[in-house]
Amino acid sequence: MVQEYESEAQLENQFMKRLNAVGYKTVVIRDEQALLNHFRDILNHRNIKNLDSKPLTDTEFSQVLNEMVGSRSLYEIAELLRGSDVQPYGKIAIQRDDNSQVYLEFFDGHDWTNNTYEVTHQITINGKYENRYDVTVLINGLPIVQVELKRRGVDFTQAFNQIIRYRNESFRNLFRFIQIFVVSNGGNSRYFANGDGNLNSNFMFYWTDENNNWLNDIDAFTASFFIPSRLHSLVAKYTIFDKANERMLIMRPYQIYAAEAILKQAQEHPEENGYIWHTTGSGKTITSFKASQLLSRETDATKVIFMIDRSDLDLQTAKNFNSYLPKSVSNQPALDRTENTYSLVRQLQSNDSPLIITTIQKLNNAVSGSRYKDVLTPFHDQRVIFIEDEAHRSQFGEMRKNINQWFKNAEHFGFTGTPIFAKNVGADGRTTETLYDKELHKYLIKDAIRDENVLGFSIQYIGTIKGKNIAVDDEKVPGINTKEVYESDERLRLIVQHILLNHDQITSNKKYNSILTVSSTAMALKYYQMFNELDPKHHVNVTTIFTWAANEDDAQEKQEQDVTSSRHGLDKVIDDYNNQYKTSFSTNHFADYFADVSKRMKEHSDRTPDDNIDVLIVVNMFLTGFDSPKLSTLYIDKNLRWQGLIQAFSRTNRIEKKTKPFGNIISYRNIKKETDDAVKLFSAGSQEDFFVPTYDELAGKFADAITNLHQVVSTPNDVDRLYDLGDEELKKFVLSFRDILKTYNKIRVYDDFSWNKVKDNEFTAQDMESYRGKYFDAYHHIQEHTDTKGEKASVLEDIDFQIELLETDKIDVQYIVNLIKTINLDSKDNTDADREKIKRLLDNADSMELKSKADLLAAFLDEVVPQLDPDANVGTALNQYLAKKRNEEIYRFAEETKVSTDELNEQIASYDFYGHTDSQKMTDALSNAGYSFKEKINLKKKIRTFVLNTIDRFTMS
Incomplete structure (x- = not known):
């Protein structure tokens, strides 16, 4: 009988052969001890000179494992593997039995050829249950990639679920070095990064070629992804560390190809500029970060300047920048939000700051006056490379001209999701191509939707001129466009009623939030008042934000309403906001209000509905550069076109969970033609996949x-x-x-x-x-x-x-820890507000696991957080606090039982690694302490209970 499908075993064997063909040696490793022995042999061989030809003893190798794994989080292990500007790639120091210190190198992140690439399969690990892993890729004996396979025809997400089960049950010791998971059923293949906490199947990525064509079949995937030089680059080069959230990000293929294209252009054609067209929501900021780092390290540029527009720099964006990049020599954040030009000039002067991040406004200030002329004059002729984020907005005006005139030998690389073409060109007639010369890589919105990196859009046009829910077509509304009709109280009342009636349903019972964009500041205030009138009990939390001077650019409106009245109106809004959220903002400190609004929009949660903003009314703010997975809906009552339309729509299409299937657009204006035109332009002629089913x-x-x-x-x-x-x-x-x-x-x-x-x-x-x-x-x-x-x-x-x-999120340990890690330390008021919010959640916790840790977390919030500096890492402080408290409890228990703290720590480590305590060692320790046979039996039970409780109490992931 002919077998219809290739079996899983056949697929596995074929995959192993493909890995052999591209450069991996097959090794036989049956269990965890064999893996440890294999790694030990390779480590001895790699460091034979440092070890003076004397292999590691058992005691020394135990030190190695403790130093490399110990109580480190997965994030800390990933950092150790890759090293940093201070700590070299893959090195540790241990003390030998003769008390001498020796450095051991276990990974070379610079030269891929200076590593050993191997593959094994069917390693069996006995933990809580017996787990057998399909294929494990080793670098220098360390398991770096874990591959789980399912036979062809089977849903490959089964492999994802299996990885989660293995990860929870038996990934320990050296298996905590796994950086990347790959799942495949032969015809569909995906990869994703390992990390602490829960993994989300929405973030399994496709691998592609440079033209964004899927390499889905396992053979094609292997021939590109698993080439040793490429795998090494993924691990050593194309990884981003998000320090604020303590997570490791492996870049996606189009991000890697774009960074490589920029580096190649800079190395081979330094006289030319270039731009990257990557659609909004595809992670341009991470790509541009990485390109900046590569340029600063691998070219002879005097400086690499990452330049953004200040209007894009909200508090969270600034934290992201500083989270991804190291601090400067002066121990200041890599990027600050102040107007202090001197700090920028000091970075330009310093030889220790090859990579500078600044705003175009601050750099323009530096070169426009005479104050810093002497300092900046040398840059006239030096090689400077600019990376410019959101190039379609900030790089076409006088500031760019001023900077170009000063840095005459500069190269410019721009990133944009919506380039300027002849069709959507502005008044100055300049396109993205005329400014940046050459398109270096392209990743369009249709690619991102196909790859499930962003969501598609559901667009509903709601007629408002002749009554609620009258369908809009091309003939019905265009002739009725007078200001009087569009701004009438009757029409606004219909729209607000429609939002109030449907908002819960549209946002999955307010699990997500929304933006309402309107034509002017006057309309923003009018809408705000209408919401208050029709929803006096604030079932839907509404506020508005705008810059009162910048938006009042309509000549007729200026006659009817001056800037002062807009500011007074916003003052009243902020007073309401302060009453609602127990804050103390004003227009005198608008940046603080903006930061808080941004934070609430990003941290929208069904767990704390009173702290949420459900509908944010804006004119132009938040329609570009604002990224939040919790934003699902855009209500539109203004005319949008070209890049402005795509940018506004794209606020809603960030991937979150399966409960958010698409970005939801509800337009109260007839912009169907404008939508079709914009989609066609920015999808390179194709509208396929942009719209979800009707x-x-x-x-x-x-x-x-x-x-x-x-x-x-x-x-x-x-x-x-x-x-x-x-x-x-x-x-x-x-x-x-x-x-x-x-x-x-x-x-x-x-x-x-x-x-x-x-x-x-x-x-x-x-x-x-x-x-x-x-x-x-x-x-x-x-x-x-x-x-x-x-x-x-x-x-x-x-x-x-x-x-x-089926179910809403629960308040669990991981959720609370994530909230703690993102506490705002910028001011005492913000810190206290965040602390009180988290403590309320702890008080109302119904999870037994969380209740067992609530007192620890609450004590940390009260004792430690108020003492932290504004630039402190809260996650690191929490880990240090927990380690201290754990040691205190171990010390108290040791005093009570007369068992040494070393022995208790060994028992905890044994349970962490092997899933059980070491009974014989425990017996020996109690015998040495002089306990009788009966006392030993009771104490062994007591110690085992203490070990289990300690691990459970102090494990926060």
């Missing part, structure tokens, strides 16, 4: 899904009998109801959707809830039915239940 298409899909479900079970109660019929039948229910969940998650945001329109009332809202309960039961049934080897007996073992479509 309501009618989704309604048909929803009806089909209901029919499929009813073919499996007629009623919710019928699900119960499936348990007796076997897992195959239960699987049919799970898959059919999951299809309903996925479609419902998309269709629910449409105005046209209501339950009485669904399938001739054959499927009701009550049916939905009843089936949800049965689906939950099936999920928990699968979770509980696991045999002692960790293998689920059910055919449902690795189904992706997409459980987040």
Whole structure:
């Protein structure tokens, strides 16, 4: 009989052969001890000179493992592997048995050829359960990439779920060095970074060639991704460390190709400029950071200046910049938000600051006056390279001309998501190409949507001239465009009523937030007043923000309303804001108000609804450069076109969870033609994938899904009998109801959707809830039915239940720790507000795991946080505090039991590494302390309980 599909074992063997072909040697490693022995042999060989030809003893190798892994987080291990400006790549120091110190090198991050590349498979680890890993890629004996395979035809997300299970159950010791996961079913392959906390399947990435063509098949993927020089570059070069959130980011292929294209252009054609066209939301900032670093390290440029527009620099953006980059020599942040030009000039003077980050405004100030002429004159003829973020906005005016005249030997590399072409050119007639010469790499919005790096858009046009919900077409509204009609109280009332009636449904019960963009500051205030009038109890939290001078550029409006009245109006808004959120802002300190609004928009949470902003009314602010996965909806009551339209739409399409299926655009203006024109221009002629299915298409899909479900079970109660019929039948229910969940998650945001329109009332809202309960039961049934080897007996073992479509987020340990790490230390008021918010969540915690740690976290908030400097790393301070408290508890227990702290630490380490305490060592230690046989039995139980409780209490991920 001919086998229809390649088996998983065949796929694995073929994959191993492909890795051999591109340069990996196969080694046989069956278990954890064999892995340790193999790494030890390679480490001895690599450091034979440093070790004076004397291999590491058992005691010394234990030191190595403790130094490399110990109690380090995955983030800290990743930093150790790559090194830093202070700490060299992959090196540690240990003390030898003869008390001499020796440095050991275990990874060369500079030269890929100075490393050993190997592959093994089917390593078995015995922990809580027995886990057998498919394929492990080793560099210098360290497991760096873990590959999980499923046979062709099987959903490859099963491999993702399996990795999560292995990671939770048995990834310990050297396996904590895994940096990258790869999953594949032969025909579909993805990669993603390892890290602390929960991993999100939404951030599994495609690998592509330079033209953004998928290399999905495992053979094509291997021939590009796993070439040793490329894998080495991914680990050593194309990694970003987000210090604020303590997470490691592996760059995506188009980001890598763009950075490499810039470096190549600078090295081979220094006389030419260039630009990168990467769509909004694709991570241009990370790409430009990396390009800047490479240029500063691998060219002879005197300075590399990363230049942005101040209007893009909100508080969170500044923190991101400083999070990704090291501090300057003066121990100041790499980027500050002040207007202090002297700090920039000092960086230009310093030989220790090859990479400078600044705003175009600050640099223009430095070169425009005479104050710093002597300092800056040498730069006239020196090689300076500029990296310019959001090139379409800030690089076309007088400031750019002034900078060019001063830095005459400069090269410019621009990044833009929406280039200027002949069709959308401004008054000065200059396009992106005329300014930057050459397009170096392109990644369009259609590519990003296809790759699931950003979301597509659902666009609804709501007629407002003749009444609520009258459809807008090309003929209906264009002739009615007078200011009087568009700004009438009656029309605004209809729009506000529509938002209030539909906002909960559109935003998944306010799980997400929205922006309402309007035509002027006067309209922003008018809308704000209308919301207060129609929603006096503030069911929907609304505020507005604008710069009162910059937006009042309409001549007629200036006659009707001057700048002062706009500012007074905003003062009243901020007074309301202070009452709502217990803050103390004013227009005199507008930047602080802006920072707080930005933070609340980004940290929107269904856990603390009173702290949220649900609808933010803006004119132009927040429509460019503002990135927040929690922003799902854009309400439009102004005319948008070309790059302004795409930029505004793109605020809503950041990937978050499956509960956010697309960016939701609701327009109260007839901008359909403008939308089609802009999409066509910025998708290089193709509109494919930009728009999600229409309501009618989704309604048909929803009806089909209901029919499929009813073919499996007629009623919710019928699900119960499936348990007796076997897992195959239960699987049919799970898959059919999951299809309903996925479609419902998309269709629910449409105005046209209501339950009485669904399938001739054959499927009701009550049916939905009843089936949800049965689906939950099936999920928990699968979770509980696991045999002692960790293998689920059910055919449902690795189904992706997409459980987040069923339940809202819980307040768990990871969520609280993430909030603590992002505490705002800029001022005492902000710090205290963040502390009180977190303490309220701790007080209301219903998670037993969180309750066991709540007193520790609350004490840290009260004792440590108020004493931290504004530029302190809260995550590091928390880790230090927990280590101190853990040591104190170990010391107290040691005093009580007369067991040494060293012995207790060894027992904790043993449980951390091997999943059990070392019973014999414990017996020996108690015998040495003089305990009787009976006392030893009781104390061993007591010590084991203490070890388990200590690990549980002080583990925060």
